[in-house]
Amino acid sequence: MTQAFLIVVRILVVGLFLFWGYRLYRGTCSWTSRVVGLFFSAVLIWQATVGTWILNG
Amino acid sequence: MKKFGTLVWLEHRRNWLWSLPLMGSLLFWAWGIKQVLVMDVGERLGIRAGLLAGAMTIGTVILIMMIGRIRSETRNGQYQVLLMSPPSGYTHILARFTYAAGVAFAYFIAIGFMFWWIFELAGISFDTGSLFELILAMPFYGMSVVVLPILAYVLLLMVFVSAYRISGKGWIPGVVMLLGTPIAMQWLSDWMVDILWKLPSWNVFERVPAAVFERFSQADIEATFMTATNEGGYSGIPIEPMLVMLALTAVLLVIAGRIWQEVEA
Secondary structure: OOHHHHHHHHHHHHHHHHHHHHHHHHOOOOHHHHHHHHHHHHHHHHHHHHHHHHHHO | OHHHHHHHHHHHHHHHHHHHHHHHHHHHHHHHHHOOOOOOHHHHHHHHHHHHHHHHHHHHHHHHHHHOOOHHHHHHOHHHHHOOOOOOHHHHHHHHHHHHHHHHHHHHHHHHHHHHHHHHHOOOOOOHHHHHHHHHHHHHHHHHHHHHHHHHHHHHHHHHHHOOOOOOOOHHHHHHHHHHHHHHHHHHHHHHHHHOOOOOOEOOOOOOOHHHHHHOOHHHHHHHHOOOEEOOEEOOEOOHHHHHHHHHHHHHHHHHHHHHHHHHO
16 A cells, blocks of 8 residues: 555544544533543544554654 | 442342342352363363453453443433432442442452362462462452453443433444543553552562462463562562552543533433
8 A cells, every 4th residue: 555545544534533523522511521532532543643653663 | 328328229229130140150160160170180270270260251241241231221310210319420430330349349259269269179278368368369459450440441431422322423432432442551551561560569479389389380470460570589469550550440430420420410
């Protein structure tokens, strides 16, 4: 797989996680749930971007 | 306290069909242990210990399934009907966790007794101190590091998913939390490795019978219990994982209680 393909996949995955984070923020009235949801979304985004690059490096 | 006791009793009423068969399953494992008839004593002890390891794994899975049954109750709202003043979310969470942890302690202490039994069958006798360490200290350590955090995590997962049940997006919080957890756990375990052996270790099994070392090599025992050695000597098991995971358990329970409070209020 080319580097360009992997970058596009990564952008799509980050977009999905951002969308999930948005749904987790909007889908409840509980602020603690929002914080938990955003935390795990951020963890996934970090892994899909910085974390993966660290592993590749 | 009365509310808490009532909630624990309700937990028992809701879950006895899980907890009692779990305790009864120990009879099955005891029967299975007696069926191991390999001639070599060391091999027989190893197979029996493997059976008990299976009992611990399956028991943990059953406890997870038991504590994870939360959605039916939150839909019915039975606690609000049964109690004059609805208790706080923290009390609900603590009662549920206390019941599951209590069943788990009873189960794993019984497993500790069964380990003592298979050692006796193999001709290895423990003194009183080592026996207490086998049936109390090791179950407490193992539960603190593995079982209690998993139970608290499942509780938080179910409460977290329930917080989104009105918007009907239950699978998104579940998937996000389940996917993110291994990454977060990797960070936590990396940090735990960094701080390992910084505190004084817990010197369990200092007077372990010499026969244990005759059956199993020193290296096997060290690998099993993550023990530290000083020039071949034994210096206990690390206490940091237990403290970190107990703290994590408390944090998970507080978050779960807070979510329950916010959602059900």
